[in-house]
Amino acid sequence: xAGVSQSPRYKVAKRGxxxxxRCDPISxxxxxxxxxxxLGQGPEFLTYFQNEAQLDKSGLPSDRFFxxxxxxSVSTLxxxxxxxxxxxxxLCASSSERASTDTQYFGPGTRxxxx
Amino acid sequence: xxxxxxxxxLLSVFKGAPVELKCNYSYSGSPELFWYVQYSRxxxxxxxxxxxxxSIKGFTADLNKGETSFHLKKPFAQEEDSAxxxxxxxxxxxxxxxxxxxxxxxxx
Numbered sequence: 265x266a267g268v269s270q271s272p273r274y275k276v277a278k279r280g281x282x283x284x285x286r287c288d289p290i291s292x293x294x295x296x297x298x299x300x301x302x303l304g305q306g307p308e309f310l311t312y313f314q315n316e317a318q319l320d321k322s323g324l325p326s327d328r329f330f331x332x333x334x335x336x337s338v339s340t341l342x343x344x345x346x347x348x349x350x351x352x353x354x355l356c357a358s359s360s361e362r363a364s365t366d367t368q369y370f371g372p373g374t375r376x377x378x379x
Numbered sequence: 380x381x382x383x384x385x386x387x388x389l390l391s392v393f394k395g396a397p398v399e400l401k402c403n404y405s406y407s408g409s410p411e412l413f414w415y416v417q418y419s420r421x422x423x424x425x426x427x428x429x430x431x432x433x434s435i436k437g438f439t440a441d442l443n444k445g446e447t448s449f450h451l452k453k454p455f456a457q458e459e460d461s462a463x464x465x466x467x468x469x470x471x472x473x474x475x476x477x478x479x480x481x482x483x484x485x486x487x
Contacts, residue, residue, distance in 0.1 A: 267422070295473065306383075306465050306477030307423070320474075355423065368475060370415075370423040 289358030
């Protein structure tokens with residue numbers, strides 16, 4: 265079946281621009297996660313949704329980062345006034361049930377480059 | 380706080396040789412440990428998790444709570460095992476904490 269999809273796969277932004285990254289989780293998956301992966305590092309947790317509720321946003325690095333999942337399926341990660349340090353691969357993952365028990369399935373990621 | 384350490388950034392072995400990718404963790408409770416793998420130009424995917432106690436593609440990993448380790452092992456490496464390997468920990472909540480990864484190269 266279809267896995268987690270993300271778009272765009274690549275995004276180049278000029279410093280100061282706003283960007284929006286989209287995640288389509290596996291159909292029916294309740295839990296959705298965003299991770300940030302800087303070059304040479306492992307993924308780092310940003311935020312977690314259970315259905316449409318954002319239960320944890322403790323990993324968002326600044327108030328320029330905002331995530332939403334209004335209907336409990338597709339999610340968007342928005343970064344305002346991008347900075348060079350925002351350059352990274354942004355990964356989305358979903359899991360079918362309660363996130364504490366189920367495997368997280370990852371999307372291909374969006375590579376963001378801020379010039 | 381939870382932390383995962385993968386001490387080797389790069390590991391190179393010859394085909395047919397044994398391979399061990401090291402992972403150490405720091406967590407005060409009872410963690411769940413995972414190995415994720417990313418093949419070239421593919422997405423991150425789960426390789427195995429300690430609670431399953433299964434062997435996937437010939438790889439095994441045993442959780443050693445005394446040494447706080449979860450090393451990944453395979454007795455005979457294959458060229459198709461060349462990939463980036465990430466060890467990850469899940470504590471009492473849903474967050475996965477990843478190590479920095481080890482790039483395994485299996486030479487012919």
